[in-house]
Amino acid sequence: MVGGILNYLWVVPALPLLGVIVNSAIALLSERPVLLRENAHGEGGHGGVDAQGHHASPPYRKLVAFIGPAVVGASFVVSILAVLALAARPAHDRLFVQVLFPWVQAGTFQAKAAFQLDPLSAVMILVVTGVGFLIHVYSVGYMSHEKAFARYFVYLNLFTFAMLLLVLGSNFLVMFVGWEGVGLCSYLLIGYWYEKKSAADAGKKAFVVNRVGDFGFLVAIFLIFWTFGSVDYTEVFARIPVLSESGVLTTGIATAITLLLFVGATGKSAQIPLYVWLPDAMEGPTPVSALIHAATMVTAGVYMVARTSALYLLAPTSMAVVAVVGAATAIFSATIGITQNDIKRVLAYSTVSQLGYMFLACGVGAFTAGIFHLMTHAFFKALLFLGSGSVIHALSGEQDMRKMGALRKRLPVTFTTMFVATLAISGIPGLSGFFSKDEILWKSFSSGQGHVGLWLVGTVAAGITAFYMFRLVFLTFYGDSRMDPDVEKHVHESPYSMTVPLMLLAVLSVAGGWIGIPEALGGHNYFEAWLAPVFGSGTEGAAHGGGHHSLTLEYLLMAGSVGVALCGIGLAWYLYRSRPSMPKEIAGRVPGLYDVVLNKYYVDEIYDAAIVRRIVSGSLWLWEAFDATFIDGIVNGVGALVQGAGERARRLQTGVVGNYALSLLLGAVILVGFLIWP
Amino acid sequence: MMEPSAYLLLSGILFGIGVAGVVARKNALIILMSVEIMLNAVNVAFIAIGSYLGDVTGSVFAFMVMTVAAAEAAVGLAILIAIYRLKETIDITELSVLKW
Numbered sequence: 001m002v003g004g005i006l007n008y009l010w011v012v013p014a015l016p017l018l019g020v021i022v023n024s025a026i027a028l029l030s031e032r033p034v035l036l037r038e039n040a041h042g043e044g045g046h047g048g049v050d051a052q053g054h055h056a057s058p059p060y061r062k063l064v065a066f067i068g069p070a071v072v073g074a075s076f077v078v079s080i081l082a083v084l085a086l087a088a089r090p091a092h093d094r095l096f097v098q099v100l101f102p103w104v105q106a107g108t109f110q111a112k113a114a115f116q117l118d119p120l121s122a123v124m125i126l127v128v129t130g131v132g133f134l135i136h137v138y139s140v141g142y143m144s145h146e147k148a149f150a151r152y153f154v155y156l157n158l159f160t161f162a163m164l165l166l167v168l169g170s171n172f173l174v175m176f177v178g179w180e181g182v183g184l185c186s187y188l189l190i191g192y193w194y195e196k197k198s199a200a201d202a203g204k205k206a207f208v209v210n211r212v213g214d215f216g217f218l219v220a221i222f223l224i225f226w227t228f229g230s231v232d233y234t235e236v237f238a239r240i241p242v243l244s245e246s247g248v249l250t251t252g253i254a255t256a257i258t259l260l261l262f263v264g265a266t267g268k269s270a271q272i273p274l275y276v277w278l279p280d281a282m283e284g285p286t287p288v289s290a291l292i293h294a295a296t297m298v299t300a301g302v303y304m305v306a307r308t309s310a311l312y313l314l315a316p317t318s319m320a321v322v323a324v325v326g327a328a329t330a331i332f333s334a335t336i337g338i339t340q341n342d343i344k345r346v347l348a349y350s351t352v353s354q355l356g357y358m359f360l361a362c363g364v365g366a367f368t369a370g371i372f373h374l375m376t377h378a379f380f381k382a383l384l385f386l387g388s389g390s391v392i393h394a395l396s397g398e399q400d401m402r403k404m405g406a407l408r409k410r411l412p413v414t415f416t417t418m419f420v421a422t423l424a425i426s427g428i429p430g431l432s433g434f435f436s437k438d439e440i441l442w443k444s445f446s447s448g449q450g451h452v453g454l455w456l457v458g459t460v461a462a463g464i465t466a467f468y469m470f471r472l473v474f475l476t477f478y479g480d481s482r483m484d485p486d487v488e489k490h491v492h493e494s495p496y497s498m499t500v501p502l503m504l505l506a507v508l509s510v511a512g513g514w515i516g517i518p519e520a521l522g523g524h525n526y527f528e529a530w531l532a533p534v535f536g537s538g539t540e541g542a543a544h545g546g547g548h549h550s551l552t553l554e555y556l557l558m559a560g561s562v563g564v565a566l567c568g569i570g571l572a573w574y575l576y577r578s579r580p581s582m583p584k585e586i587a588g589r590v591p592g593l594y595d596v597v598l599n600k601y602y603v604d605e606i607y608d609a610a611i612v613r614r615i616v617s618g619s620l621w622l623w624e625a626f627d628a629t630f631i632d633g634i635v636n637g638v639g640a641l642v643q644g645a646g647e648r649a650r651r652l653q654t655g656v657v658g659n660y661a662l663s664l665l666l667g668a669v670i671l672v673g674f675l676i677w678p
Numbered sequence: 679m680m681e682p683s684a685y686l687l688l689s690g691i692l693f694g695i696g697v698a699g700v701v702a703r704k705n706a707l708i709i710l711m712s713v714e715i716m717l718n719a720v721n722v723a724f725i726a727i728g729s730y731l732g733d734v735t736g737s738v739f740a741f742m743v744m745t746v747a748a749a750e751a752a753v754g755l756a757i758l759i760a761i762y763r764l765k766e767t768i769d770i771t772e773l774s775v776l777k778w
Contacts, residue, residue, distance in 0.1 A: 655777025657709075657770045661700050 005085045006096045009115050011078050012125060013164035019071035019157035023064055027150035030060040035147055061149050068153035069136035072160050076129035083122040087530075094119055094533050097170050097234065104173065111231055116170030120534040123371060124167035124303055127378045131295045132160050134501035138386050139287040141497035142393055146285075152192060156291070159185035163296050167303060172221045172231040175304070179217065179268065182297045183210045189292060190284040202280040209277040213267015217304075220260035227253055237310045244314065251315060258311050258318035261304060262325075269301025269355045272329045276604055278352055282344040286389030289344060294351045294385050295378040302358040302374050306367045309535050313365065319449050323363025327444075327457040330356030332601075334464040338471070339598040342399050343388045346472050350425070351381055353461060357440050360458055364450045366443035367535045368528045372516045373440055376432035379512045380424040383505035387418035390494045390502065391476060395487050401472065406481040410491050413499045415477050417506040422473050424509040426466035427565045432513030434562075437462060439518060441561050442554055459561050466568030474576040520554045685726035692719035706761070706768040710754045717747045 086094050096117045103113040117125075136156060143152050162181025169175040183206075191203030221231060227249055228236045243249035265271065270278035281293045292298070305312065305322065312319055330353045337349035354377050361370035392399055394411055408415045424433035441462070445455035481488060493499065517523020575582045587594040596602065692715055699712025721740040728736015762768050 653777050655774030657706075657773070658701065658704070661709075665697060665701060 005078075005081045006117065007098065008078060009082055009096065009098045009117055009168070010100060012075050012082065012129070013115075013161050013168060015071040015075040015078070016157045016161040016164065019067055020154055020161060022067050023150050023154045023157060026060050026064055027148075027154050030058070031148065031150040034058070038147070064150045064153050065140045068157060069133060069140060071157060072129055072133045072136050075160070075164070076126075076133045079122075079125045079129045082117060083126060086117055086119075086122055091529075091533055095234075099170075108229065109225065109231075111171055111173040113174060114170040114232075115168040115174075116233060117168070118534055119531050120303070120306060120371065121167050123375060123531070125164060127375055128160065128163050128167060128296050131378050131382050131505070132163075132291060134504055135287050135291040135295070135382060135386065136160075138290075138389070138498050138501040139285075141495045142287050142389055143285065144495075148192075152189075152285070155185055155188045155192070156288070159189065159292060159297070163300070166300055170233055172224060172233075172236075175307075176217065176221060179264075179300060179304075180214065182292070182300065183207065183214065183268070186210075186281070186292050186297055189288040190281045192284055192288070196283070199283040202277075202283040206277040206281050209274050210267045213264045213274055213301075216260045216263025216267070218264075220257050220264065223253070223257050223260065227257070233307065240310055240314070249314070254311055254314035255317050258308065258315045259321065261308055261311075262318060262322055265301030265305055265359070266325065267301075268304075269298050269359070270352050271301070271325050271356065271359060272332060275329060275333065275352045276607060279345050279348040279600070282342070282348050286344065286385060286392060289348070290382045290385030290389065293348065294381040298351060298355055299358070299374045299378065302355065302362065302370055305359065305362045306371050306535070309362070309367045312362070316449070319363050319365065321363070322359050323444070323449065323451075323454055326356045326359030326361075326363055327454050327461075328356070329353065330360060331457050331461040331464070332356075334461045334468065335597055336600050337468040338464065339594065341401050343391065343401050343404070343472060343476060344385070344399055346401075346468060347381070347384050347388060350384075350465065350469065351377075353465060354381065354425070356461070357437060357458065360444055360454060361440040364444045364447045364454065366440065366447055368531045369436065369439040369443050371531060372513075372527050373436035376424070376436040376509070376512050379505055379508040380421040380431075380433055383417060383421040383502060383509055384425070386498070386502055386505065387414050387421065390414040390498055393494055393498070394491050395483065396490055398483070398487055401475040403482050403484065403487075404476045405479045405483070406477070407491070408477040411477075411493050413493060413502060417499075417502040418477075419473060420506045421509050422469045424513075425469055426569060427462055427561060429562055431510050432508070435513035435516050435518070438558055438561055439516065442518075442557055445557060446554075455557070459564050462561055463564035463568040466565040467572045470569045470572035471576055474572060478577060479580065518554075520551055520558075682726040682730040685722055689719045689723040689726065692716075692722065695719075704769050704771050706758055706770050706773070709770065710751065710758065713754075714747055714751060717743055717750075 086096060097114055098116075099112050099114040101113050102110070104111040136153075139152065139156065143149060146152060159182060162178045162185055164178070166175055166178025166182060169178060187203045187207040190206050191200045193199045194203075224236060225231050228239050228243065230236055230239070240249065267274045278293055278298065282289055284293075312322070333349040333352035333356065337346050337353065340346045340349060354373070358370040358373050358377070361367070361373060391404065391407060391411065391414060394407070394414070395404065398404070420431070424431040427434045427437045441455055441458050444450045444458055445452065483491070514523075516525050516527035518525055575586075599605075696712045696714075696716030696719060699715065700709050703709055703712065721743050724736040724740045724743070726736075728734060728739075758768055761773065765773065767773070
């Protein structure tokens with residue numbers, strides 16, 4: 001028994017897959033006939049929250065409501081056991097690879113279907129299955145009014161399966177399969193309400209934008225195979241020293257590979273310039289936004305950059321690009337978040353901004369800090385999304401914060417938990433967000449690749465984050481009610497299936513950061529020690545920045561970022577609590593700027609004019625001019641030629657026997673002529 | 679032993695007449711008869727060569743051809759009668775339905 005429980009690593013992704021199979025069987029055999037019958041009777045439409053409340057729940061729904069979360073929960077339990085088994089090993093031996101079967105073999109190209117558990121993927125599977133489980137449970141309550149209940153859980157389980165493939169794969173190809181799988185599920189779940197055109201469009205947009213990134217990722221994989229002769233993580237990273245010494249792996253190639261990988265990461269993790277799909281993705285159900293577009297899938301890019309950290313360290317240019325793009329995204333989307341009125345869109349831009357932080361961390365060589373923030377962000381952002389879902393659920397689908405207010409007393413659990421998450425994301429000391437965000441800011445200042453400018457941008461963005469998050473809380477939970485009277489009558493706290501996950505996530509949002517308390521604050525930073533074997537000594541040096549910065553400076557910067565966060569909160573309090581008329585006045589004073597930010601800097605419009613419409617008109621030309629005349633011309637031309645030839649040739653067949661006899665005779669004469677010719 | 683050239687000439691002439699009849703005439707009955715003439719021209723050639731070479735195979739083959747010719751005539755005439763009942767003509771220029 002070398003591996004013990006680790007030999008059952010394959011069970012972790014297999015369980016959600018089982019859920020997919022069972023649930024899709026239920027969806028096809030039980031649910032679909034019901035839906036089709038209802039549509040045929042014309043009583044379709046949304047399973048609205050009407051006076052009847054819950055419509056009678058057929059037994060298959062109960063089965064789905066059990067299987068969907070249960071498989072992910074079981075997967076979580078197996079993950080914990082596997083990670084504990086891994087942790088029991090000595091630090092240098094914490095790498096377990098399980099080869100299932102040889103998968104692709106073509107010449108020298110080999111790829112195995114294999115899973116790899118190391119400290120990095122351990123963190124990821126715990127986050128994916130743990131947070132995923134809570135969101136699955138929440139979904140049971142949130143989606144209880146939906147008719148296509150089983151279909152939802154099929155997609156959600158499939159997503160969990162693909163995400164686990166992505167983080168567990170032991171080579172780039174398995175990761176790519178997971179990468180595409182989560183993209184597909186994202187598309188399917190954004191377009192879950194596909195009768196709604198905006199939802200269907202948003203799904204399409206997410207898919208197409210991701211395709212741009214995926215192209216970069218795929219080319220990067222080709223380049224990796226071309227350079228290293230393998231796509232296996234262990235082999236690729238083991239060959240780095242040899243190949244860079246022999247001159248095969250130049251800085252140029254490393255830069256090319258890492259930049260292409262980063263193109264993939266910008267697509268999946270919604271960074272400038274490919275972030276535009278994420279805000280639109282809010283068309284999907286809110287638990288989906290929490291799971292896919294906040295906690296897990298969008299962090300795949302960060303995971304990928306961290307996974308290939310050894311390559312990034314060879315390419316300073318790429319590191320700089322990652323850091324700058326991350327910092328730019330962090331502040332850019334934070335400013336958009338200030339002006340949005342849709343509660344989910346604020347959170348969406350906040351997610352883009354927080355992902356920017358993670359890339360900032362990776363870009364300055366602090367991969368540990370990036371993954372740490374990934375984890376804490378998964379807790380508090382999932383909580384924020386689920387909380388907003390709870391609000392939306394209570395308000396019968398209202399998402400506009402201008403039509404909320406005074407919900408603090410009506411939704412006590414939702415309010416308390418969301419408030420905790422807001423404190424966490426704002427970076428209030430003691431909560432998880434503080435430790436991870438502060439770690440990033442400190443590293444962006446102190447590390448070898450860091451820069452004061454990056455730190456400044458990050459700190460300002462932290463202040464803006466605190467501001468827009470408290471704006472959200474004040475607009476939603478405080479002040480006077482601005483709800484429609486009809487909506488207000490139905491306001492109710494969510495069922496336990498929704499509030500219990502909220503409470504658990506709130507606990508994690510508070511305590512999740514305690515495993516990474518920096519030494520400057522008297523902690524031990526277990527998290528950094530845990531991930532140290534993955535990121536190796538190279539990052540250690542970069543992350544510690546040679547240790548020439550004093551503790552005083554670290555305290556000073558920490559105090560600075562807390563101060564900025566408090567300023568943001570104070571400003572939000574002043575503008576939205578004590579002087580509620582101020583925001584409008586300020587907006588009125590700088591109408592141009594306000595409109596630009598409100599309209600998200602017109603990026604969608606610019607992309608539309610510069611790229612989308614070009615492509616559409618180019619495609620139209622290809623279709624109407626090139627395809628219809630040239631391609632069809634060739635095809636139809638060949639057809640017409642044959643037809644014309646046949647038209648003439650058929651005249652030979654006169655039907656008159658005499659003609660046939662004559663041609664017979666002629667043929668015979670010619671034949672005999674040939675035979676007796678000398 | 680006599681030279682077969684005269685017989686072969688006769689055979690050639692008969693065959694030519696037959697061919698001319700098949701190609702030139704419009705009456706299906708005449709065409710059928712012309713085919714018979716062609717077959718019999720071949721018979722003459724067979725027997726002439728056979729007797730010249732002292733080989734009975736030629737004669738045997740001639741009998742074979744006669745049998746086939748008889749069968750062909752029977753079938754051909756039957757078809758002609760059937761056509762005549764249907765179309766009331768055996769002019770082959772009128773019988774040109776089998777075309778494009």
